[in-house]
Amino acid sequence: MTEETTIPAATAAPLLEPRDGIPPVIDNPDDLAKVIHDFAKGEGPVAVDAERASGYRYSSKAYLVQLRRAGAGSALIDPTACPDLTELDLALADAEIVLHAASQDLPCLAELGFRPRKLFDTELAGRLLGYERVGLGTMVETVLGYRLEKGHSAADWSTRPLPEDWLRYAVLDVEVLVELRDALHQQLAEAGKLAWAQEEFAAVLNAPPPAPRADPWRRTSGIHKVRSLRGLAVVRELWYLRDDIAREADLAPGRVLPDSAIVTAALELPRTTKALTEITPFTGRSARKHLREWLAAVGRARSLPESELPQPSMHGDGPPPTNRWADRDPAAARRLAAARAVVAALADEHHMPTENLLQPDAVRRLSWEPPEVLDDEHVTARLRELGARSWQIALTARPLAKALARLRTKSDA
Incomplete structure (x- = not known):
């Protein structure tokens, strides 16, 4: 990264209000x-x-969509009230869509019928250019010299009505995104990386949805502490029960019952409601509603025949852990070490x-x-x-x- 492509943080001007208001x-x-x-009459990206x-929330759907285009200004769309964006x-269809970390937003936009054909991903561009920190706020500050307030990025956007300061934050997220795109486009061209970036953007757009994960319960945080097969059965039963409850209530699973409670129950194998409630997270407001169901799930795991207990994790058709x-x-x-x-x-040579x-x-x-x-x-193939x-x-x-080839020659010698 050259000095000409960065702006000292101390000189960054705070971006506090959208130029056209909210x-x-x-x-x-x-x-x-x-x-x-x-927006159809607007110009450019x-x-x-x-x-x-x-x-x-359990779902990963969008609760607000922000847009900005030259000649059209900014727009905020509530997808819960306008869930079909196919006309947009x-x-x-012919416009370049600028997103930051596009792979995060493309799935929820596709659910609304919005599927870009041309993409510029400002986060991915930043990675290819060698920026050490590629969050939107940091990129805007480093490249453009504006400081964005990022305090509401982890807010509950399903809240209605949305507070005015949240809406201001949302508008500012797209306020200078095209300006950031233009600056990064120029830097990519100067670095000889523009064609690389375009190929990466196309790969993001064309990436198939991820296949359903086999045994998703095995990703429970802290499961490595559970050493017995019976304990793994408890994790499995509680994970699937929690997932059903969370889906029905449209709550993030961790808000129904944290992973730590599942792992502790797998280690302690409680037999009574009293023993279960001695595991503190089971006394939380959401978890307490389902005490009888949690205990029944543990009971099912305890009574499984040995032949039905889950086995230690297998690693699919890929290589084993390195x-x-x-x-x-x-x-x-x-x-692997040589590669x-x-x-x-x-990577160091190309920053x-x-x-x-x-x-x-x-x-x-x-x-x-x-x-x-x-x-x-053959390596290319x-x-x-x-x-x-x-x-x-x-x-x-x-x-x-x-x-x-050099390694193989040495081993054959």
């Missing part, structure tokens, strides 16, 4: 139609943001995080199961199978092939 929240079809008309209620999507490689396959562990060193050196130069999973899978022939052509983009392959395939 627009009214759109909550009816007539007003939405006017916004669509205005469209800044978009969405606010969810993560940590409060059609009106902006901390086991040295014991299971020392040659693979050496390949990581190559990627780290190239970006290693995970953006080449996905860590691709590095692991290439190292665990390399092609039989370690040359440019393997990386392409693993989802690497063309620009990533162009930078990494040959150095990786050389490093892995």
Whole structure:
């Protein structure tokens, strides 16, 4: 990063008020139609943001959508009142949509029928340019010299009516997003990384939805403390019960019952309501309503035959955890160390995080199961199978092939 691309924090000017004021929240079809008309007539990229209620609600749907475009100004749309944005999507089909950390917002926008065809992701651009901190507030401050207030980012946006200071914050999130896009676009072009960024943006847009996770209960925080199969059965029963309750109430699962309570119950295996309520989180307002159900879930786990108890975690069809490689396959562990060193050196040379130069999973899978022939052509084909983009392959395939071939030669000698 050069000094010319950053602005000292001490000189950043606070961005306190939207230049056009806070627009009214759109909550009816007539007003939405006017916004669509205005934005269709606007010019240039469209800044978009969405606010969810993560940590409060079970769903990850949007509770506010913010837009800004030259010639149209800013708009705030309430998706609970206007849940169909397909007409807006059609009106902006040819426009470039500017999002920050697009992969977070694209799913909830798609639920509303809004699916960008062209994307500029300011967070991803910042990563490719080597910015150490790529949060929106930091990027705006560093690149543009404005200081954004980020105090409401973790608010419960399902609240109605939304407080005025929250709406001000929401408008400011898109106020200078296109200006940030323009500055980063220029920096990408000057660094010779614009084509790389465009390929990354396209990959974000075209990424398939993640496959449902097998055994999602195994991601319970603190589950590593549970060593018995019977205890794992308790975790499983309580996790699925909590998930059903949370979905029905549209509450974040942790607000129904924290992970720590599930793990403690798995360790202590309570037999009575009294024993269960001695685990403090079970006395919380949401958890207390379902004491009988929690205890029944523990009872089901206690009574399962041995043959139905969950087994220790298996790791799908991918490589095992890398901390086991040295014991299971020392040659693979050496390949991984060599491949990581190559990627780290190239990432440093091109001023970006290693995970953006080449996905860590691709590095692991290439190292665990390399092609039989370690040359440019075969390593390129393997990386392409693993989802690497063309620009990533162009930078990494040959150095990786050389490093892995060198190791194989040494081991054969």
